Amino acid sequence: MRLRNIPRADEVILNHPIAIKNETANRGIWSSVFQNNHPIHIEIGMGKGQFILTLAKQNPEINYIGIERYSSVLLRALEKYDSEEFCHLTNIRFICMDAGDIQDVFAPEEIGRIYLNFSDPWPKARHAKRRLTSVNFLTKYAPVLNKDGILEFKTDNRPLFDFSLEQIPEAGWTLLGHTFDLHNDPTMNEGNVMTEYEAKFSALGNPIHKLIAKP
Numbered sequence: 001m002r003l004r005n006i007p008r009a010d011e012v013i014l015n016h017p018i019a020i021k022n023e024t025a026n027r028g029i030w031s032s033v034f035q036n037n038h039p040i041h042i043e044i045g046m047g048k049g050q051f052i053l054t055l056a057k058q059n060p061e062i063n064y065i066g067i068e069r070y071s072s073v074l075l076r077a078l079e080k081y082d083s084e085e086f087c088h089l090t091n092i093r094f095i096c097m098d099a100g101d102i103q104d105v106f107a108p109e110e111i112g113r114i115y116l117n118f119s120d121p122w123p124k125a126r127h128a129k130r131r132l133t134s135v136n137f138l139t140k141y142a143p144v145l146n147k148d149g150i151l152e153f154k155t156d157n158r159p160l161f162d163f164s165l166e167q168i169p170e171a172g173w174t175l176l177g178h179t180f181d182l183h184n185d186p187t188m189n190e191g192n193v194m195t196e197y198e199a200k201f202s203a204l205g206n207p208i209h210k211l212i213a214k215p
Contacts, residue, residue, distance in 0.1 A: 049077030
């Protein structure tokens with residue numbers, strides 16, 4: 001998701017206490033940022049932040065880091081954090097960065113879970129490597145996940161989901177579970193937290209697809 005450019009976004013991010021400015025300096029020492037040794041879960045392409053902020057509120061024993069490439073989108077997540085519902089949370093941080101740089105920001109086995117939600121499908125074949133579930137990216141995620149680490153991916157885009165199911169074994173990963181209709185799958189839907197896009201697409205009658213995999 002990309003919003004129109006908002007000139008004040010960069011300044012807000014620079015001055016906001018939960019927006020990390022020099023993320024590579026924290027590689028391997030993210031526990032010091034949160035001042036605890038709780039597990040770290042990340043969402044790549046977090047959009048306006050509803051999903052990861054809700055998780056942080058529900059699970060104070062887990063540290064969450066939301067990654068978003070576009071500053072104008074990250075601004076909206078910061079504004080949501082500043083609301084009365086979320087402003088008290090201490091287990092959440094945001095980073096404005098490209099997912100391709102993930103190994104520069106997180107050390108080997110530093111992350112327990114990666115969430116990908118409604119990622120850009122990059123529908124043209126020549127752009128396949130840009131898809132966040134491509135072998136290109138799965139190869140980058142694998143080293144930062146710990147031995148029990150997993151990846152969860154949700155989308156309403158069936159071609160992207162089919163592509164992702166093919167990429168999992170090609171990258172040497174193991175598919176732990178998947179469904180083509182999440183909201184009608186009692187097992188996979190247990191504890192599901194909906195994103196803004198998920199609520200919108202579900203209301204339109206679009207089935208939501210989900211997979212869980214590990215390196």
